[in-house]
Amino acid sequence: MKVRPYLDFYGKNKIIPVSQDLSDLSIHLKRRSILYHFLHIPPALVRGRRVLEIGPGTGDNAIHTASLLPDTYTLVDGNPYSIASSRERINDPRYCFRKVRNLQCIETDFLNYRDDRRYDLVLCEGVIPAQDDCRTFLRHAASYVDDDGILVITTLSATSILADVCRRLVKPVLARKVTQAKLFDELVAFFRPHLEALPGRSRMLGDWVMDNILQPWPETSIFTIEDALDTIDDEFDLYGTSATDPRFPLV
DSSP: OOOOTTHHHHHHHTOOTTOBOOSSHHHHHHHHHHHHHHTTOOGGGTTTSEEEEEOOTTSHHHHHHHHTOOSEEEEEESOHHHHHHHHHHHHOTTSSGGGOSEEEEEESOGGGOOOSOOEEEEEETTOSTTOTTHHHHHHHHHTTEEEEEEEEEOOBOHHHHHHHHHHHTHHHHHHTTSOHHHHHHHHHHHHHHHHHTSTTOOBOHHHHHIIIIISOOOSOOOBOHHHHHHHHTTTOOOOOOOOSSSOOOOO
C-alpha cells in the first residue's frame, strides 16, 4: 500500500505534531501577524474575504486568521486528529471563530477534495514539500484561487533543509544505544538545550522531534521557489516571500 506523506504517519501515531505555544496568545498572534506582513498580506486582504486553509494541523495558526474576520473560512485536512483539534479551537470562546460568518472544517485528503467555490486567499503552509508529487499538489491548491486571489505556500531548498538533515544524523546514533521505546525521550533530551536557545521558537519540543526527526522523509523534500514558479507561472505572479535572503520585489 502506498504511504501518504504526513497523513499516514500522523494517523498511525494518533498525533498532530505541529502544536504552537499558546501560553501567551498575544505573542502568538503577533508572530503570525509579522509573517503575514512579510508576505504582504495586511488584515484588509483577509477581512470579509473567502479563505481556504489546507492542512490546518492543530488549528493554532487558524486562530490568527480567524481574528482577521474573513467572511468565509474553510479548513481541509485528512488527519482526523487534526480536524478534532481544529474543531476544539473553533468551539473555544477565547478565539474569534464564532465571528466568522461561514466556517467549515472538512476531513478529507486534500487531493480528493472537490469544491466549486474559489477563494481570495488559499493557505498551504508547510504541506507541499515532501509530497510524492509536489507539482500536482500545488496545481490542485492553485485551482481554488479566484481571479486576483493570493496563494501562500511553503518551499524548501537544499540550503534551507541542510540544518534538519544534519540534525537527523543524531537519530541512528542514539537508536544504537537505547531501546525504541526510549528513543523519543532521548531525542527530546538531546535537542532540548539547542531548541530552547532558539529565539522565537514556537513549537513544542516533542512535536518538533516527531515531525522533523522521527517522521520518515521521502527521497526528496526539496521543492524550491523556482520549482513552484515553473509549475504555475502561467497563471500566477510572485507577490512576495518571507525569505530574508534573497528578498524578491513585488511583481
